[in-house]
Amino acid sequence: MLSKHTEPSPAGFVVLLAGLAMFGPFSIDTIFPMFPDMERALGINAVQMQQTISVYLLAYALMALLHGPLSDALGRRVVILGGVAVFVAASVGCALSTSLWQLLLFRALQGVSAGSGLIVGRAIIRDRFEGASAQRVMSRITMVFGVAPAIAPIIGGLIGTRFGWEAIFWFLALFALTLLACCWRWLPETHPRENRLPLDPLPLFGRYFELLRNPAFVWLALSGAFNFAALFIYIASAPVFVLTHLRLGPTDFGYFFVPAIMGMMSGAWLSGRRAGRHAPASTVKLAYRVMLVAGVVNVAYCALAPSVSWPWAVLPVLVAGAGISLAFPTLTLLLLDLYPHERGTASSLQAFLQLMISSVVAGLLSPWLAPQPVTLALGSVGATVLGWGAWRAYAKRGVGAV
Template structure:
C-alpha cells in the first residue's frame, strides 16, 4: 500500500525463529549470528532439516529392530545360548534408560550440538565395536555404549523441534517424527533379515555405522545451535532430584507410568523372544522373520491411528481401558495357545498383533496422562517415565531370555504379564483415584 495520505496498516509482528527475522535485543554478537543462522537454516519447509530430525529420532528403533533377525546367528557364532544373545537387547534398553536421564539436562546446559556430537561419536565407535566384537561379552558391552549414543537422537531431536518451531509447525514436524518411530520397526527387521541372510550378522551393525555417519554429517553441515540460552542450573543435582521426587510422589503419575511400563514390557518381550521362536523354533530364515515381525508392528500402527480417533470421542482414560483390553486378550490368547501345544507362525504373530494393536491405543494416551499435569517439569517427567519404562522392559526381557527354551511359552507369558500390569495399574490406581 502507498504511503501518501491513506492510513497505513500496522505490519504483522515478526515471528522469532521464522524466515530470518531479527535476533532479540540484548543477545551477544556471537549469539546473534547463531540466531540468524538458525532462523535461516530452519525454514518451515526445510527438507534437509526435517530429514535430519527424522534420522535422529529413529536411532532407537533402528538400533534394535535392524539386528533382531540376526540374534540366533549371533548366538551360534559365539557358541552362546539364546539368553546371552537376548542380553544384547536388554543391555541396550538399560543403557537407553540411563542416558534418558542425562541427555536432556546436558543439552539444556551445554547446547544441542555439543551433546549430539559427543553422543554420535560414541554411537559410531560402539557400532564399529559391535561389528568387530570378538566375543559375546564384548558385544554386550558395545551395545550398552551404543545405547548411550542412540538415546541422544530421540531426546535432543524433540528438544530441537521445541527450540525452533512455532506450536502449529511443531505439531506438523512431530507428526513426521511419530511416523519415523512407527515405520522404522516395520522396515528395520525386513532390511536386517536381508542383510543377515546375504552378508552375515555383522552387516546389520555395519548398516547402523553408515546410518550414524549420515546423521553425524547432517549435524555437522545442516544443524546450527538451536538452544541459545543455556541453563547453568540444568545439571544441578539438587534441582534434578527435587523434580524427580515430586513426580514419584504423585499417585496419578505412578499409575500412568505403570500402564506405560506394562505395555512396553509386553512389546519388548515379543521383540526379544520372537526371533528365537520363529527362526530357531519354526525354521524361518532371517529375511522371512523380518516380514513376520513387521506384521505385528502393523498392528501397532493401526492401533495408533484408531487410538488417536478414539481419544477425541472417549477421552484418555476410556481409550486406555480399551487398549488394555486388547493387550490382555492378545497376551492371554497367545499364552493359551502355547500351553495347548499350538506352535505356528499364526499362533505367535496373531496374538502379538492384537497386543500391539492395543498398545497403539494405550501407550500414547498413558504417556500424555503422565506428562500433561506437569507443564513446568515436562522434560523431567518424560525422562523419568522413559527411564522406568525402559528399565522395566529390560528386566522382563532378560527374564524371558534366561527362561526361554525355543518355544513361545515363556515369551507369551511375559506378554500376558505386561498386559495384566497395565490393566491393574489403570483400574486400581488411575481410575480409583479419579473416582475418589
C-alpha cells in the same frame, strides 16, 4: 542459533524426529537374524548372546536419567548431536569386536548414546506443539517410528547372510552418520537459553525423587512401561519365536515384525484421529480393552494348538500392538504435562523406568519364557494386566483429563 540452520517443513520435522527415535530400536532388532552366527563366531551360547540386549538396555536406561536434564540445561540440539556422534563410534566398535566382552562394551556405549534422539525428541514435541496438535504429532512419529522394528531384522538378515554379522554394525554406523548430517543441517533448537535450567547434579537427582513421590507420575510411567513390555517380551524373544517356534529362516523375521508393526502403526493412526475428539481416558480405556482381548485369545491359541504357526501365532500380536500404540502417545503426553517446565527431566525418568523393565524382560524373563509359546503369551498378557492396573490406579486419583 536457528538462523544458521534451515528449518524443515512440518512433515520433514516429523520424519527427522521419527528417524531420531528409530536408530535406537534399529540397534536392537537388526542383529536378531544373525544371533546363531554371532554365537558361533564369538564362541558363546544363547544366554550369553541375549546379554547383548540386556547390556544395551541397561546402559540406555541409566543414561536416560541424564539425556533430558542435559537438554533442559544445554539445549536440545547439542545433546542430540553429541548422542548420535557417539553412536556412530560405538557401532564401529561393535563391528570390530572379536570377543564377547568387546561386543558388550561397545553395545553398552551404543545404549548410552541411543536414547538421546527418542528422549529429547519427546521434549522437542512438547516445546513446539500443544494439546491435540501434540498428540497428532506424537502419533505420526509413532507411526514412522514403528517402521524400524519391522524393517530392521529384514535388513539385518539380508546384510548378515551376504556379508557377515559385522556388516550389520557398519550399516548402523552409516545410518547414524546420515542422521547426524541431517540433524546438523535441519534440526532447530527449541529450548531457548532463557528457559534453560542450571546443570547441578544434587538438585537434579532431588527432582527425580520428587517426581517419584508423585503418584500420578509413577502410575502413568508404569502404565506406559508395562504397556510396551507386553510387546517387548516378543521382540526380545524374536530369535527363538521366529527360528524355533514358527520354524522360519534368518531372512524371514519380517513375517513376525511386519504384522506387529502394522498393528502399532494402525493404533498410532487411530490415536491421532481421536485427538481432540475424545477424552484421553476414553482412548486409553479402548486401548487396554483391545490389548486384553488380544492377550486372552493369544493364550488360548498357544495353549490349545498342538504347535503354533504363521499367521495364527502372529495375529494376536498385531492386534495387541494396535492397542499398545493407541495408548502410548496419550500416556506420554499426560505424563509430560504434569511438569511443563521440566519436560526433558520427566521424559528421562519415564524412559529410565520403561527401559529398566525392558532390560529385566530381555535379560531374565525372555530366556525363561521363550522356550514355550504359551509362556510367552502368558508373559505378554501379564504385562498388559499390570499396565492396566497402573492406569486404573492413576484414574482413581481423578487427576488430569480422566
